[in-house]
Structures are given as structure tokens and as C-alpha cells.
Amino acid sequence: MPAKMMRAMVLEEFGKPLQLREVPVPEIGDEEALVQVHACGLCGTDLKISGGKLAGIPTPLIMGHEPAGVVVEVGSRVTNVKVGDHVALALYVTCGQCEFCRTGNESLCVNLVGRPGFELNGGFAEYFKVPARNLFRVAPHVPFEQVALLADCIATIWHAVCRRAEVKIGQTVVVVGAGGLGVHAIQLLKLAGARVIAVDVAEDKLEFARQWGADVTIHSRQEDVVSRVKELTDGLGAHAVLEFVGLPETIAADLRFLRRGGVLTLVGYAPDKPFTADSADIVLSEKRIVGSRANTKQDLVEVIRLMEEGKIRGAITNRYRLEEVNEALEALRRGEILGRVVVVP
Numbered sequence: 001m002p003a004k005m006m007r008a009m010v011l012e013e014f015g016k017p018l019q020l021r022e023v024p025v026p027e028i029g030d031e032e033a034l035v036q037v038h039a040c041g042l043c044g045t046d047l048k049i050s051g052g053k054l055a056g057i058p059t060p061l062i063m064g065h066e067p068a069g070v071v072v073e074v075g076s077r078v079t080n081v082k083v084g085d086h087v088a089l090a091l092y093v094t095c096g097q098c099e100f101c102r103t104g105n106e107s108l109c110v111n112l113v114g115r116p117g118f119e120l121n122g123g124f125a126e127y128f129k130v131p132a133r134n135l136f137r138v139a140p141h142v143p144f145e146q147v148a149l150l151a152d153c154i155a156t157i158w159h160a161v162c163r164r165a166e167v168k169i170g171q172t173v174v175v176v177g178a179g180g181l182g183v184h185a186i187q188l189l190k191l192a193g194a195r196v197i198a199v200d201v202a203e204d205k206l207e208f209a210r211q212w213g214a215d216v217t218i219h220s221r222q223e224d225v226v227s228r229v230k231e232l233t234d235g236l237g238a239h240a241v242l243e244f245v246g247l248p249e250t251i252a253a254d255l256r257f258l259r260r261g262g263v264l265t266l267v268g269y270a271p272d273k274p275f276t277a278d279s280a281d282i283v284l285s286e287k288r289i290v291g292s293r294a295n296t297k298q299d300l301v302e303v304i305r306l307m308e309e310g311k312i313r314g315a316i317t318n319r320y321r322l323e324e325v326n327e328a329l330e331a332l333r334r335g336e337i338l339g340r341v342v343v344v345p
């Protein structure tokens with residue numbers, strides 16, 4: 001049996017540092033499981049959550065939406081996982097009943113119960129609880145810090161590349177923003193047989209992108225991205241663009257180097273910064289602009305298998321202890337982090 005109390009990093013006030021607190025270990029219901037956290041990823045979304053930029057976030061809240069760990073207790077009706085299983089978390093705790101849930105589009109659920117680390121207590125703690133149906137077993141040979149990257153980072157990229165952009169072998173794909181998500185996009189795109197052009201404003205990120213397999217990199221402050229992409233594609237433009245920045249100016253450029261019939265997939269977004277597009281260009285060139293939100297349970301299952309087989313690897317560059325979460329958030333805010341961050345309790 002787990003201890004009665006645990007350490008947790010708690011968001012008590014938006015815009016203020018998280019507080020290290022001793023709180024009760026969660027008590028589980030019949031369909032829930034208790035997971036001992038061995039690693040928990042941290043990403044730009046945590047800055048939005050702690051900064052009060054997202055609607056519907058309660059306080060106090062134990063943040064941490066990318067946890068990985070071991071099941072230590074299960075409710076009486078749980079059958080899909082057992083004590084001792086290493087697990088990844090499917091982030092969206094959904095109703096399971098609405099049309100979007102029924103058609104396998106859980107991230108669009110209209111009656112969302114919540115997400116650990118957003119609306120529900122999450123993984124910046126020694127333990128967290130969740131409905132067991134949101135837990136998926138991962139082979140024990142995969143390190144926990146890698147498991148932590150599966151659910152929010154790698155499965156989200158899988159969803160964007162495979163389900164939304166539907167990238168095919170031999171296509172040229174531009175990745176705009178070579179940060180923590182972008183480098184995983186590069187990795188999956190190479191696995192899918194695409195040629196990858198990475199675009200960023202920082203040379204260290206472009207170097208990182210090359211290390212993770214980008215075929216060509218373009219420094220968008222030093223080179224004209226539109227003409228470079230056209231040059232590299234016989235004047236036609238890229239088959240697909242994966243946009244991780246989401247600002248009006250980057251989206252405007254994307255549409256100019258996207259080929260006729262191409263698809264622009266928005267993964268990053270900038271709240272309150274709407275973009276405009278020329279409807280004539282969209283119609284006459286049959287360009288598609290699609291959004292890609294998080295991932296589904298099936299996406300998670302697909303990437304768990306790829307990771308178990310050693311075909312993908314999380315690009316972790318920074319590690320922090322649980323009590324150092326505020327330092328991690330600060331480093332992220334200052335743009336000092338190249339890849340992904342993992343917190344260990």
C-alpha cells in the first residue's frame with residue numbers, strides 16, 4: 001500500500017511559482033487506478049496553464065500532464081491494467097458517449113471530464129489517479145522518461161503527421177518551429193519516408209533539427225523561406241507544412257510555399273492572434289488548412305509500439321527534480337530548452 005501523504009507541486013495562484021506541498025495520496029474509485037510517478041514531462045502548455053492563459057483551469061491544481069509510472073493500486077472493476085504495470089497516460093478523460101468519442105475522435109469530446117494536469121490533478125507529484133481506461137501498458141524495457149514523452153508529445157505528432165497531414169513516402173514536408181515538438185515531427189516524418197525541411201529563427205534549434213534527421217534547414221531570419229522551399233521543390237512548393245508556431249506571420253509564409261493541393265496542418269496555436277488567408281488562393285490552388293488537436297487512444301497505442309521496437313526516441317535535453325519544476329518553467333520561458341524536459345520525483 002502506498003503512503004498516506006505525498007509531495008506535490010501545486011499551482012495555487014496563476015502567474016505565481018508552484019508550491020511544494022504535502023498532500024494526501026489520492027483515493028481511487030472502482031474504475032480508477034493509482035499510479036506512482038517515475039517521470040513527468042513538462043512543456044510549453046505548462047506555461048499557459050500556470051500563467052492563467054487557458055480557460056477552465058481550477059486552483060489549487062497539481063500540474064503535470066505528461067506522467068509515466070507504475071500502477072500501484074486498482075479499483076475493483078479495473079481489468080485493463082494491474083499492479084506493477086508500467087503505463088503511459090492517454091491525456092483526455094472523455095465521456096465515451098458523444099459522437100466524437102464514438103467515432104474515435106476523443107480529443108474533440110464535447111463532454112470532456114478533464115485532463116490530468118489541466119482540469120484534474122496531474123503528475124508533478126509522487127502519485128496520481130485516473131480512470132484506468134486512460135492507462136496503457138508499456139513494456140518495462142522502455143525508460144520511464146521516454147514513456148513520459150509518448151502521450152502529449154510523440155502521439156500528438158503522430159496524429160498530426162499520419163491522421164491530419166496524411167504524409168506519404170517521398171513527399172517534401174516543411175516543419176516550422178524546430179522546438180521540442182518539431183524535432184519529434186522530423187523523426188516521425190523521416191520514418192514515414194518524407195524529405196524534411198526544418199525552419200526556425202535560432203541556429204541552435206536548426207543544428208538540433210539536423211541532428212534529429214532534417215534533410216535541409218532554413219534560418220528564416222537570414223534566408224527567404226518561400227524562395228528556398230520553392231527552389232528545393234522545382235518551383236512547386238511543399239506537399240505539406242507542419243506549423244508549430246501558430247503566429248499570423250508564419251502561417252502567411254506557409255501558405256506561400258505550400259504547393260497546389262497541399263495541406264497546412266496547424267499544431268501550434270497562438271490564442272488571440274487570428275490569421276488571414278486569401279480565399280482565392282485557397283480555392284483556386286485547392287489548399288487545405290487543418291487543425292490537429294492532441295491525439296487519440298489509438299494514436300497512443302501506435303507510438304507505444306514504435307517506441308517498444310526502438311523506432312522512435314524522445315529528444316530529452318533537460319531533467320529536473322520535482323521540487324525544481326519552477327526552475328524548469330523559467331528555463332522554458334526564457335527559450336533555453338532545445339528538446340523536451342522531464343521531471344523526476
Ligand SMILES: [Zn+2]
Nearest residue numbers: 043045066152
Ligand atoms: Zn505537454
Ligand SMILES: [Zn+2]
Nearest residue numbers: 095098101109
Ligand atoms: Zn465524448
